Amino acid sequence: MRTDKKDLQLNKFLVFMNALVPLALVAWDGFRHQLGVNPVEFLIRYFGVMALVFVLVTLTITPLRKIFGWGFLIKYRRMLGLFAFFYACLHLIAYLGFDRGWSLSSTLADVIKRPFITIGMASFLMLVPLAITSTDRMLHRLGAKRWLKLHKLVYVLAIGGVVHFYMIVKSDVFWPLVFAFILMILLGYRLYARQQKNTPKPKTQPKKTA
């Protein structure tokens, strides 16, 4: 599939608007006081889940490109990744503001004391350099090789994000497991693809050596 420049701009605009839908929905619900009895918890969880969703969507691009040959998808990956960062920021802001009352000391204590916060914060901090280096200029400055290496952090932070989600629930692990399962497939595909690449396919029967 080929997309000319005009189409690409329109498509990017459509992806952008769609990625804002989760925010629009929650804003609309908030406006009508429909965020439930504990809106603070709801917002924190909601933004966190959306951040994870966008991380997973971003990780889905490569398998789709390789399996179905949908190379054009790469053009939207950066934006989707930045939306993961955007929702992670909202998640962090809601946590800092409501849960920690903007207190730096209480946040630091929380990060040190609660393993799931430690993991969540670490995952967020890994997202930051990826967002900063997302521009073309940064890509050129770093060089493609180093840039790609840095952006491998996404695998680590994706695992961290899912573990962070798993650790907060009491016993209803269903949704954390759904995220873990999808992530496993996405990462598993990459391992498989790498192995395929590394093992040279024997074109003919190997000849017996005397």
Next chain:
Amino acid sequence: SSPAVNPVSNAHAIEQPNTLQEITHYNNYYEFSTNKSAVAKAAEHFVTSPWTVEVGGLVGKPRTFDLMDLLKIEHEERIYRFRCVEGWSMVIPWQGFRLKKLLDLVEPLGSAKFVAFESYYDKEQMPNAKYSGIDLPYVEGLRLDEALHPLTLIATGLYGQPMPNQNGAPIRLVVPWKYGFKSIKSIVKITLTDTMPETTWNKLAPDEYGFYSNVNPNVDHPRWSQATEQRIGELSRRPSLMFNGYAEEVAGLYNGMDLKVNF
């Protein structure tokens, strides 16, 4: 004329109760749903009539009570703080009667040391229960002196109306100085024993949920702090109180006990 309020409830009627909407739309009742906002709807058609409560074990006069028998026991209103182990809290105006009044009717034997409680469980009525991740029926327990304490309540309603399904209809336990999960819902069986009974959350994760589970801001849950809580209706967290603010009444029950060990 002023309503008859007993001194215990009067002493704690200092905080503004949460609204009925809040109390009935934010519930932990895993048999119906693990989503606190979804329990009200999921429990909508829960059939709680007829209802009996079997009280037995180490007692002189074991007996199965009809709900009507229990509603005849003189009721009072108690406005209690309710603190969930997850770190949120409410203030709830219950009506009910002291558990002691019920236990007196069955005459506990001298050998009885603990009270075990069991919730109703029916796969037909609670189809989501299989996804709850917890072992059912739900069971809880108290030491006998905790059960007999004047603050320990059997509640049959809130805000002057019969107990809403999602809050544990038709009768539930309320132990205001302990984390909410101790206050077992929809009770069908009460058994006096001489050994510490098993409790649901303790069975699932003994390092996270102890038998006592007294509200204690100084002893953290392994995965989160218990120092503060989010009062439903407020946007920031407030400090949690030792024994949920009932230390004056109940601290004596735990004299000489290390509450970090017996959490």
